[in-house]
Structures are given as C-alpha cells and as structure tokens.
Amino acid sequence: MKPVNQKAWFLILPVILCVAFSAILPLMTVVNYSVQDIISPERRVFVGTEWFKSVMRDEDLQGALIRQIVFSLSVLAVEIPLGIALALSMPAKGWKSSAVLVLVAISLLIPWNVVGTIWQIYGRTDIGLMGAAFAKLGFDYSYTGNATHAWLTVLLMDVWHWTPLVALLCFAGLRAIPDAYYQAASIDGASKFAVFRFIQLPKLRGVLMIAVLLRFMDSFMIYTEPFVLTGGGPGNATTFLSQYLTQKAVGQFDLGPAAAFSLIYFLIILLLCFILYNWMQRVGTTDESGAAHG
Amino acid sequence: MAQITLDLAHAYKANPQRDEDYALLPLNMAFDDGGAYALLGPSGCGKTTLLNIISGLVKPSQGSVKFDGVDVTARTPQQRNIAQVFQFPVIYDTMTVAENLAFPLKNRGVPADRIKARVGKIAEMLEMSAQLDMRAAGLAADAKQKISLGRGLVREDVSAVLFDEPLTVIDPHLKWQLRRKLKQIHNELKLTLVYVTHDQVEALTFADQVVVMTRGRAVQIGSASDLFERPRHTFVGHFIGSPGMNFLPAALAQTAPPGATTLGVRPEYVTLAEANADGALLATVTQAQDIGTYWLLTAKVADGTLVRARLSPEQAIPKAGDAVWLAVVGVHTCYYKGEELVA
Amino acid sequence: MDERRFKKRIVFLILYLVFAILPVYWMINMSFKTNEEILSTFSLWPQHFTTDHYRTIFTDVSWYSGYINSIIYVAINTVISLLVALPAAYAFSRYSFLGDKHVFFWLLTNRMTPPAVFLLPFFQLYTTLDLMDTHIAVALAHLLFNVPLAVWILEGFMSGIPREIDETAYIDGYSFPRFFLTIFIPLIKAGVGVAAFFCFMFSWVELLMARTLTSVNAKPIVAVMTRTVSASGMDWGVLAAAGVLTIVPGAIVIWFVRHYIAKGFAMGRV
Numbered sequence: 001m002k003p004v005n006q007k008a009w010f011l012i013l014p015v016i017l018c019v020a021f022s023a024i025l026p027l028m029t030v031v032n033y034s035v036q037d038i039i040s041p042e043r044r045v046f047v048g049t050e051w052f053k054s055v056m057r058d059e060d061l062q063g064a065l066i067r068q069i070v071f072s073l074s075v076l077a078v079e080i081p082l083g084i085a086l087a088l089s090m091p092a093k094g095w096k097s098s099a100v101l102v103l104v105a106i107s108l109l110i111p112w113n114v115v116g117t118i119w120q121i122y123g124r125t126d127i128g129l130m131g132a133a134f135a136k137l138g139f140d141y142s143y144t145g146n147a148t149h150a151w152l153t154v155l156l157m158d159v160w161h162w163t164p165l166v167a168l169l170c171f172a173g174l175r176a177i178p179d180a181y182y183q184a185a186s187i188d189g190a191s192k193f194a195v196f197r198f199i200q201l202p203k204l205r206g207v208l209m210i211a212v213l214l215r216f217m218d219s220f221m222i223y224t225e226p227f228v229l230t231g232g233g234p235g236n237a238t239t240f241l242s243q244y245l246t247q248k249a250v251g252q253f254d255l256g257p258a259a260a261f262s263l264i265y266f267l268i269i270l271l272l273c274f275i276l277y278n279w280m281q282r283v284g285t286t287d288e289s290g291a292a293h294g
Numbered sequence: 295m296a297q298i299t300l301d302l303a304h305a306y307k308a309n310p311q312r313d314e315d316y317a318l319l320p321l322n323m324a325f326d327d328g329g330a331y332a333l334l335g336p337s338g339c340g341k342t343t344l345l346n347i348i349s350g351l352v353k354p355s356q357g358s359v360k361f362d363g364v365d366v367t368a369r370t371p372q373q374r375n376i377a378q379v380f381q382f383p384v385i386y387d388t389m390t391v392a393e394n395l396a397f398p399l400k401n402r403g404v405p406a407d408r409i410k411a412r413v414g415k416i417a418e419m420l421e422m423s424a425q426l427d428m429r430a431a432g433l434a435a436d437a438k439q440k441i442s443l444g445r446g447l448v449r450e451d452v453s454a455v456l457f458d459e460p461l462t463v464i465d466p467h468l469k470w471q472l473r474r475k476l477k478q479i480h481n482e483l484k485l486t487l488v489y490v491t492h493d494q495v496e497a498l499t500f501a502d503q504v505v506v507m508t509r510g511r512a513v514q515i516g517s518a519s520d521l522f523e524r525p526r527h528t529f530v531g532h533f534i535g536s537p538g539m540n541f542l543p544a545a546l547a548q549t550a551p552p553g554a555t556t557l558g559v560r561p562e563y564v565t566l567a568e569a570n571a572d573g574a575l576l577a578t579v580t581q582a583q584d585i586g587t588y589w590l591l592t593a594k595v596a597d598g599t600l601v602r603a604r605l606s607p608e609q610a611i612p613k614a615g616d617a618v619w620l621a622v623v624g625v626h627t628c629y630y631k632g633e634e635l636v637a
Numbered sequence: 638m639d640e641r642r643f644k645k646r647i648v649f650l651i652l653y654l655v656f657a658i659l660p661v662y663w664m665i666n667m668s669f670k671t672n673e674e675i676l677s678t679f680s681l682w683p684q685h686f687t688t689d690h691y692r693t694i695f696t697d698v699s700w701y702s703g704y705i706n707s708i709i710y711v712a713i714n715t716v717i718s719l720l721v722a723l724p725a726a727y728a729f730s731r732y733s734f735l736g737d738k739h740v741f742f743w744l745l746t747n748r749m750t751p752p753a754v755f756l757l758p759f760f761q762l763y764t765t766l767d768l769m770d771t772h773i774a775v776a777l778a779h780l781l782f783n784v785p786l787a788v789w790i791l792e793g794f795m796s797g798i799p800r801e802i803d804e805t806a807y808i809d810g811y812s813f814p815r816f817f818l819t820i821f822i823p824l825i826k827a828g829v830g831v832a833a834f835f836c837f838m839f840s841w842v843e844l845l846m847a848r849t850l851t852s853v854n855a856k857p858i859v860a861v862m863t864r865t866v867s868a869s870g871m872d873w874g875v876l877a878a879a880g881v882l883t884i885v886p887g888a889i890v891i892w893f894v895r896h897y898i899a900k901g902f903a904m905g906r907v
Contacts, residue, residue, distance in 0.1 A: 002733040011728035012740065014721035015788060018780040023747045086653055089646040098895045102888050103654055105834070106661055109887030111842045111859045114880040118664045121873065127679050129663050160660060168834070169790075172827040172898050176797055183351055184384040187371045188445060189401035198386045206793035213745065214786070221751045224844070242751050262754045269749040277742065382799065435801070463801045 034259035051260035061261075063236065064244040065268075068220060071155070071240060075219040078159050080212060083166025084204070088196075090171055101171075104164045112161075116228025119157045123229075143230060147237035154226045154238050158219065166211045173207035174200060209280050213273055220269050241265060296453035296486055298325040302357025304343060310355075317343050319511045320357070325454075327362075328484040330477075332501035334491060336533070340510040341490045342458055348488060349376045349456050361453055375453040377446020379460045383438030387431040391422060394430050395444045402449075416444045419479060436468045440475075447483065454486040461496065473500060494534055506530045522560070524628060526635045531558045531628070537590070540564065540601045540622070544630075547573055547623040551637045554629040561590070563626040564603035566618060573623025577601055579616045593618060661884075667877035675873045690878035700879070703858035706772065707841060708886055710855065713776035715836040718783040722832070726791035727817070731800065741792075744785035752845045755781070763850055770852045778846045783836045790835065794828025795821075830897025837890050841883070858883060 034051060090104065091097045110118075123143050125131035134141035143153040177199065185195045223242035226232070232239035239247075245261055303310075304318040313319060318340045325331050333341040346352040347359060350371040358367045366374050386394050395413045404412075417423045420440045425433065430441055439460055446455050457476075461469045473496065480487055491497050497504050498518040505515045506529070513527040514520075525531035531539030540561060544554040567574035577593035580600070589611050591603045603620055605611060612618045629637040667675050668690055670683040678684065694700040728734070729741055759778055768774040798821070806816040822829060841859075848860040862879050 002731065004734060005732040006734050008728035008732040008734045008737075011724040015725040015744070015784055016740070018717070018721055018777075018784050019744060019747055021777070021780075023781055082653075085649065089650040089653075092899060097899050098892065100650070100654070101895050101898065102891055104657060105838075105891045106884055106888065107657055108838050109841065109884050110661075110664075110880055111844065111862060111883055113844065113859075113863065114664075114876060114883070117871070117873070117876055118660055118667070118880065121667065121675065122660050122663050127676060129659060129681075132679050160657065164657070165835075168831060168898070172794075172831040175827045175899055176794060176825075178382075180380040180382070180384050183371070183378065184380065184442070184445075187349075187376065187378055188398040189372050190397070191401070194401070198388060202387045203797070206796065207790075210789050210793060214748075217745075217749055221749075223751065245751065259754075262750065266746075266750045266754075270746055273745070273749065274742070382801075463799065 031259075031263065034256065034263050051257045052264065054257060056264070060236075061244065064239055064241050067237075067239070068241040071151075071222075072216055072219045074155055075158055075162075076212060076215060078155070079163045079166050079215055080208070082159065083163050083211065084170050084208075086163065086167040087170035087174055088200070090167070092175065101168075104167060107161050108164050108168075110161075112224040113228050115157065115161055116225045119153070119225075119229050123153055145234060147234055150230050150234060150238050154229060157225060157229060158222070161225065162215060162218070166215065169207040169211045170204055173204045177203050205280075209277070212280070213276060216276065217269060217273060220272075296361040297327040297363075298348060298454060298486065298488075299360040299363070300324070300344075300348070300357075302347065302354040302359065304340075304347060304352070304354045305356070308355075313510070316510050318347075318354070321512045323505065323512065323515060325486055325488060327486055329503065330480050330487045330489070330501045332489045332491060332497035332504045333507060334494060334497040334504050334533075335507035336492055338509075339507040341492075341505075341507050344507070344512075345378075345456050345458055345488060345490045348454070349378050350374050351378075375449070375451055376456055377443075377449070377452050377454075378456045378458065379439065379442045379446060381459045381462045383435055383442050383463070385430045385438050385441050389430055390427050391417070391430050391433075391441055392426040394441050395448050398445055398449055412448055412450070416448050419447070419482065420444050420475065435463045436465070436472055439464065439472065443476075443479075447479065447485075452485065454488060457487070457489040457491075459491055460489075461491075461493075469496075476500060494536075498534075506533060508533075523626065524635065525558070528556065528558065528630055528633045531560075535560055535562075537561055537602050539628075540599075541630075542575075542595070542599060542601070542622060543597070546575060547627070549573070549623060551629055553631050554636050555632060556630040557622070557627055558630060559622045559624070559627045561602040561604045563624060564601065565621045565624075566603075566605065566609065566612075567621035569619050571619060571621060574619045574621045575601070577618055577620050579612045579614050579618055581614055582611055591618075593620060595620075664877050664880050668874060668881050670874060672870075672872065672874050675877075687874075690872075690874040691882075693875055694878055694882065699856070699861055699864075700858070703856055703861035704882070704886075706851070706855050707847075707857040707859065710772040710775040710779070710847075710857065711837055711840045713772060714779045714783060714840045715833060717776065718780060718787045718836045719829070719833060722784055722787035722791055723822075726788050726795055727821075729788070729792045730795035731803070741788075744788055747785050748782045752782075752843070756845060756849050759846060760849055769850060770854050770856075772855045774850045775847050775855065775857070776840075778850060779840045779843060782843075783839055786839070787832045787836055790832040791825065791828050794825040798824050826897040827899070830894035834891055834894055834898070838887060841887060 086104070090100050107115075122128040123131045123141075125135040125141060131141060140146075141149055143150045181199050181203075182195065185199055190198070221242050222240055223246070226238050226240060227243055230238045232243050245258065245265060301322045302318070303316060303320040305316045307315055310316050333344060335341050343352060347354050350359075350366070350369055350373070353367065358365050360366065361374060371378070386397065389397070392413055395416060396409045399409045399412065413426070414423070417426055420443065422437065422440055422444070425437065430438065433441075443455075443460075446452060461472060464472060476487075476489075477500065479485075487501075489497070489500050491500075498521075503515055503517055504521060505512050506521065506527075507513065508527075508529045514525065514530050516526075521530055521534050525534065525539065528539075528541060531541070539558045541556050541558050544550040544557045547557055550557060575595050577595045579591060579593045581590075581592040583590040583592075584607075587607075589605045589607060591605055591612065593601050593603070595601055601620060601622070628635055666681070666683065669686050669688065670680075671685055671687055671689070674680070674683065674685055729737060755778075763769050763774045763778075766774075768777075802820065802824070803816065806820055811820070844859045844863070847857045848863070851857065851860065858879065862876060862883075
C-alpha cells in the first residue's frame with residue numbers, strides 16, 4: 001500500500017508548528033483555569049474536578065445539549081443531500097458555470113452577524129419579504145413568539161447560509177472524476193441513477209466526509225447567527241450550547257466553571273467526531289492509491 | 295463481431311481550409327471482421343480521436359462509420375455494441391469482481407443464471423476465477439485492467455473491442471503477460487480488436503495489420519513486414535524499427551528512379567563493402583556499440599549525415615575513427631519523392 | 638427521458654438560486670432605504686431611494702480602512718495556509734509514517750473548540766509577542782482553523798491521483814519540485830481552488846479573534862460593522878450596505894479560482 005517513509009515528518013513540520021503555536025498554548029491556559037476557583041486576579045484556589053462535576057449536573061446544560069444534538073442532526077439531514085443535489089445540477093462548463101458558482105457562494109461570504117441581522121428583518125411579517133409572504137399564505141408565522149417557528153427559522157437560515165459549503169466541495173469533487181468513467185458507464189448501459197450510485201457517490205466519499213465533519217462541528221458550535229436572530233428565544237427554545245456557555249462565563253463571570261465547560265464541550269465534539277470519522281472510514285473502501293486512512 | 299468501414303474526416307472548426315485545421319485528414323479504411331488492428335503513432339497524431347470515432351464517443355465532423363454495412367455514425371457506443379478499455383483501469387469501486395463483470399449484462403436484463411455462467415467463463419479466460427468475490431477496488435492495476443477488459447468481453451454480441459493504450463499503468467514485467475492474454479483471447483473469441491498505442495513493439499506483436507498515423511494522417515496500413523520492408527512514407531521508415539531507417543539524398547545512388555529525392559535503407563540492410571563498390575559510400579565511424587546479438591555502427595558520410603548499420607558480430611567490427619565503405623544501395627533500398635514512396 | 642431529466646435539474650437549480658438570492662436581494666433593498674423606512678414599511682423597492690449609507694462607508698476612513706485591513710490579513714493567511722498545507726497533504730496522501738493517522742485527526746480537533754475559548758489566551762500571547770493590532774497577528778491566529786481545513790481538503794484530492802503518475806514522472810527524469818509544480822498541482826486544481834476559497838472565506842468572516850487582536854491599525858471590516866449598534870439603535874441601512882460590500886472581495890476571489898474549481902481531471906498522456 002503506502003510506502004513507509006519517516007522523512008515525511010519534514011513535510012508536515014510547518015503545519016504542526018503553525019497549528020500548535022495557535023492551539024497548545026491557549027489550551028494549556030484553559031486547562032489551567034478549569035481546575036481553579038478564580039475569585040479575583042490575585043486569589044486563586046485549586047479545586048480539582050469540582051467544576052467538572054457541577055457542570056455535568058446542571059439541568060440547563062442537559063437541555064441545551066439535547067437541543068444542540070437535534071439541531072446538528074437536522075442540519076446534516078438537510079444540508080448534505082441538498083448540497084449533493086445542488087452540486088449535481090450546477091453546470092460544469094462555460095459562463096453559466098462561473099455565474100452559478102458566484103451566486104451560490106455569496107451566502108458564505110456574508111459576516112455571520114449580518115446574516116442574523118438580515119434574517120431578523122427578512123422574517124418579520126410586517127417589514128420582511130419572507131415574513132410577509134408567510135403571512136399572505138395564511139400562516140400565523142412568528143419567530144419571536146412561536147418556539148417551533150423560531151427553531152425552523154434558525155434551521156432555514158443555517159441551510160441558506162451553509163448548504164453552499166457542501167455544494168462547493170461536492171462540485172469540486174465531481175469535477176475530479178475522469179470522463180472515462182462516464183464513458184465506460186455509457187458503454188455498459190448504466191442508468192443515470194446507477195451512474196450516481198456506483199460512480200459519483202463513491203468518488204465523492206472523500207469530500208463528503210469533510211463536508212459532514214465540518215458541518216457537524218460548526219453547527220455544534222453555532223453562536224452568532226441564532227443569537228442575533230432570536231437571542232436564544234423564545235424562552236430558551238433556540239439556546240444552543242455555545243450561547244449557554246457564553247451566558248455562564250460572561251453573565252456570571254465565572255471563569256472556572258466556564259473553562260471546565262469549555263473542555264467538556266470540546267471533548268463532546270471530539271468524541272462525536274471521532275465516532276463519525278471512524279464510522280465513515282469503515283463504510284468506505286480502500287483503493288489502490290491508498291486513499292483511506294482506516 | 296463486425297466489419298468496420300470508415301470513410302471520414304474530423305476537423306476542429308466548421309470550415310477547415312488547411313491541413314492543420316483537421317484532427318483527422320480524410321481517410322478511407324476497412325477493418326475486417328475478427329481481425330486485430332493497431333493504430334500506431336506518436337502523441338497527438340489523432341489515433342485516440344480515431345478510436346473514439348469508431349466507438350461513438352466522438353462524432354466525425356464529416357463522413358461516416360459503418361458496421362457490417364450499416365451506418366452507425368449517429369449511434370451511441372452502447373447502441374453500437376462496442377467495448378472500450380481505457381488508459382487507466384475503469385472499474386466500479388464498490389462492487390466485487392463478479393459484480394463488475396455482471397454489470398453490463400444486468401443492465402440489459404439478462405437472466406441471472408445466464409449471467410453467472412457467462413461471468414464464470416470470462417473470468418476463467420482471464421484467469422481471475424479465484425478473485426471473483428473480492429472487492430475490485432483492492433486489486434492491482436493489471437487485475438483491474440483485466441476486469442475492464444472482461445466487462446467488454448462478457449457481452450456475447452459485442453461488435454468490437456477497442457483499446458486506448460491499455461498497458462500504460464501496468465508494470466513492465468506484467469505487460470508481456472497481458473499482451474499474451476490479449477492474443478489468446480483474440481484467437482479464441484475471434485473478435486474485431488482495435489488497439490491504440492505509441493509503442494511499436496506492442497503494435498507489431500499484437501496486430502495483424504498496423505495503421506501508422508502522424509499529424510492526423512493515416513500514412514500506411516499494412517502488416518509488420520510490409521511496414522518494415524516497404525514503408526510507404528518516410529515517417530513510417532523513421533518510426534518503425536529500432537533504430538529507424540537511414541535517409542540519404544537519392545543523388546548518391548545511380549540506380550535511383552527519376553524524380554526521387556531521398557533514399558531510405560534500414561540499418562539491418564546496410565553492410566560493409568569493398569572500397570569504391572557500386573552503391574557504397576565512404577564514411578567515418580563515430581561510434582560502435584556492442585548490443586549483444588549485434589553491433590550498432592554509427593558513421594558519418596561526406597555531407598555530415600549519420601548512417602547507422604547493424605552488423606553481425608561474426609565479422610571484423612571497425613572502431614571509432616576508422617574509414618569504412620557502407621553499401622546503402624541494394625534490393626531493400628526504398629526511394630522517396632518528398633515523403634512518399636516511389637520505388 | 639434524458640430531456641426530462643435535464644429539465645428537472647434546471648428547474649431545481651433555478652428554484653435553489655431563487656431561494657439563495659432572495660435574502661441577498663432583500664439586503665440590497667435595505668441598503669438603499671432609510672432606517673425609518675426599513676423599520677416601518679414593507680416595500681419591494683425603496684420608496685425613498687438613498688445612497689447615504691454607501692456614502693457613509695466610502696467617506697468614513699474607518700470603514701474604508703476596515704476593508705483594506707481585512708483583505709490584507711486574509712490574503713496573508715490564505716497564502717501561508719496553502720503553502721504549508723500542500724507539502725503536508727502530500728505527505729499524508731503518499732506516505733505512511735509513525736503517528737500519521739493520529740496527527741491527521743489531531744489537526745481537525747483544532748477546529749472543535751468554540752473560538753471564544755481562545756480569546757483570553759490569544760490576547761495574552763500576542764501582547765507578550767508585541768504583535769497586538771497587527772495584520773500578521775490575525776493572519777497567524779486564523780491559521781488555527783484554516784490550516785487543518787486546507788490539509789484535509791488537499792489530501793482528499795491528492796489521494797484521488799494514482800501514484801503511478803508520480804512514478805512515471807520520476808522515471809521520466811522529473812525532479813520532485815518540477816513534478817509537483819508542473820504535473821501534480823494542475824491535476825488537483827479543483828482541490829486547490831476550493832481550499833483557497835474556503836481559507837479566504839473563513840478568515841474573512843471570522844469576528845471574535847479579529848476583533849480581540851486588533852484595535853486601530855488593523856481593525857477589520859467585520860469589527861467595524863459591529864459599531865453599527867449605537868445609542869440610537871441599530872443602523873440597519875449601513876449594516877446592510879456594508880454587508881453588500883463585503884460580498885465583493887469574496888465574489889472576486891471565487892471568480893478567479895473558478896477555472897481551478899471547475900477544471901476536470903484531465904488525465905492526459907503522461
């Protein structure tokens with residue numbers, strides 16, 4: 001399979017330096033805080049795992065966690081198939097291809113607080129296009145008053161914002177499939193669906209894994225957009241984990257528990273991603289060029 | 295199995311004016327049913343374009359393609375019932391070897407037991423019976439190419455099998471094995487085979503008839519010996535043979551036919567001659583290489599042209615710097631006007 | 638049958654594009670309305686068309702310089718990210734070495750913490766290094782999440798190229814740098830284009846770190862935009878206009894890399 005070559009470490013050294021510089025030092029600081037009670041900048045008491053235990057027992061945390069998991073799974077369930085479908089329907093050549101590419105990418109470029117702000121107005125039944133349209137159609141739509149509406153609006157906003165990420169990855173992945181595969185399929189008499197199932201989807205495995213992990217992680221950490229749109233409400237219907245963490249740290253100015261929670265947060269994401277990653281690896285196959293890291 | 299007749303040209307632009315506008319200059323050739331043909335030429339000569347026109351992946355800008363007399367120019371590859379093996383293995387990664395081979399038949403609604411029998415037979419022919427239940431993606435490149443080939447052979451009514459430089463990614467020591475396998479299959483199934491390559495050894499060993507192409511033109515169709523003995527174009531003389539034909543001004547030979555500008559003689563037919571013999575030239579040896587079964591002599595003649603000769607080891611071999619007389623005019627010498635053969 | 642399939646795709650694409658563009662149109666709409674009109678009336682087109690918001694942006698130095706600052710550090714970050722990621726991705730794709738799978742996964746874990754966690758430590762770190770309020774500080778900080786992404790994307794595309802291509806090139810006498818630049822990278826064009834665009838995009842929209850590490854000299858446009866909330870309430874119109882303008886650099890980037898992304902895998906004669 002792949003030849004063993006320890007000298008390859010030189011090739012990845014720059015990457016490790018860049019990332020470790022940014023990651024390890026702050027991480028050490030966080031760990032440091034998480035096991036101390038910081039009463040004031042001068043007075044710190046070592047409390048061990050005290051914060052971790054209290055955090056895990058918090059009921060509000062459990063609520064936010066469940067809401068978060070449901071949200072992230074919904075995001076994946078909608079954005080992955082939609083993104084693939086979009087990538088398949090985007091033209092591959094010519095000026096139309098470039099135009100569609102730019103149009104699709106626009107939603108990714110808008111700063112996240114602006115996204116939330118625009119959707120705030122967009123969803124208002126009195127002054128916003130979408131809200132007015134829903135009202136006209138007879139729905140009693142209110143993302144501020146109705147918890148389900150708020151939830152669905154946040155989801156819709158996320159789908160609008162991030163599906164292009166999946167689509168762009170899949171689009172690039174589709175372009176990387178040599179023509180010969182389509183020619184061979186045509187000669188073999190394969191139907192369009194067979195081409196998708198046996199050629200396109202398997203060849204998209206690599207980019208789909210990146211797309212799934214990225215969207216899962218980012219949706220699990222989502223903060224700005226829902227915060228700007230609904231502020232976490234009504235009630236705590238759209239208060240996801242990130243906002244919960246910020247409330248705890250900023251609102252109550254408790255660095256110790258906040259740091260402890262940050263670590264737990266990180267470990268949850270790590271665990272879930274690790275499971276996802278290994279599951280996707282096992283479902284995939286290894287091929288001659290050694291693509292898998294199973 | 296089909297006889298393929300081609301009467302076409304293919305141009306890049308709508309109104310071709312000059313030779314350069316054509317990917318394929320007008321040609322007219324026929325491939326007999328059950329014959330093995332090779333399209334041989336350097337990169338960019340148009341051989342893959344021609345292959346794709348035969349298979350239906352490309353439509354010629356003018357002219358027609360006929361299978362057994364039926365005009366198929368408008369038909370897709372699937373409709374023409376051809377099979378094509380590409381430069382790199384094209385297999386369905388998620389399927390096993392057996393499923394790969396069965397795929398074309400399944401798509402045509404062939405009953406399951408017939409599929410199984412046919413897959414078994416082809417697998418045996420390709421010596422892959424032991425690997426039928428293995429995941430196709432995990433096999434080596436030569437096995438994958440055999441699967442690609444197998445998918446083409448598995449259809450009983452396949453009209454022709456086309457190969458586009460299929461041995462490119464195969465390890466050198468496995469190439470001859472695959473070539474031999476292809477020859478075997480040809481003898482057994484008597485299919486029409488068309489094989490594209492830039493390697494003359496592959497072409498000459500595989501095919502009964504070779505089409506030599508250069509810059510969009512099919513310059514000669516013939517058997518290996520035709521191409522060797524009487525190349526109809528200087529390109530063929532130069533391209534076939536290792537090393538290629540020597541070319542000298544025709545004026546050097548008294549027996550040259552009128553109008554001839556160049557004479558060509560293969561190194562195999564250049565011999566050491568007596569001084570001032572008829573049809574011999576004075577030359578200075580620049581290099582003498584011992585190839586093993588023969589010596590390759592390179593010598594420079596009066597006007598600076600290099601002439602190469604293959605000499606058998608039994609005679610006395612001149613050394614570098616020696617002056618020698620080389621017989622270049624003989625029964626095997628060909629005469630050319632411009633690039634075309636005249637005698 | 639093929640015709641109908643084709644039509645369904647076009648219809649689906651058009652429907653999605655409409656869905657995608659409507660909020661953008663609404664934002665453009667808002668950018669030309671006065672704040673009063675935005676908050677009081679529903680109109681598909683500004684009743685009192687005004688370019689005041691755009692004028693504010695183009696004439697106020699802090700807005701204008703915000704764009705420049707953002708472009709500078711985003712460009713630095715994208716270049717560095719790609720430069721370090723390319724060799725690393727090649728190593729992961731082609732070789733097996735001690736700890737390779739673990740490092741590969743570890744890279745991604747750097748994206749798994751909410752950036753809020755890093756704010757205080759980064760602040761302390763860059764203050765110590767005397768790099769506060771510089772473009773390079775933000776560019777370096779953003780390497781945290783962009784480098785792993787670039788490595789993952791590039792590795793995926795590189796692994797799709799059969800190793801026979803590498804071997805054939807060596808047999809043909811190519812040196813490694815020449816092979817990498819003239820043969821390999823053109824083959825993974827789509828991956829490079831996508832990686833470049835995503836690095837640009839994630840760095841461009843990142844707010845927390847960029848705001849924390851800058852104050853005056855390197856303040857990016859995303860931070861300037863949060864100033865739109867003042868005592869008199871949110872300046873919706875200016876925010877919308879700024880939003881419209883932030884799309885422009887990204888659209889230009891994607892326009893430039895479009896050929897990379899859309900180019901197929903042209904496996905020619907090697």
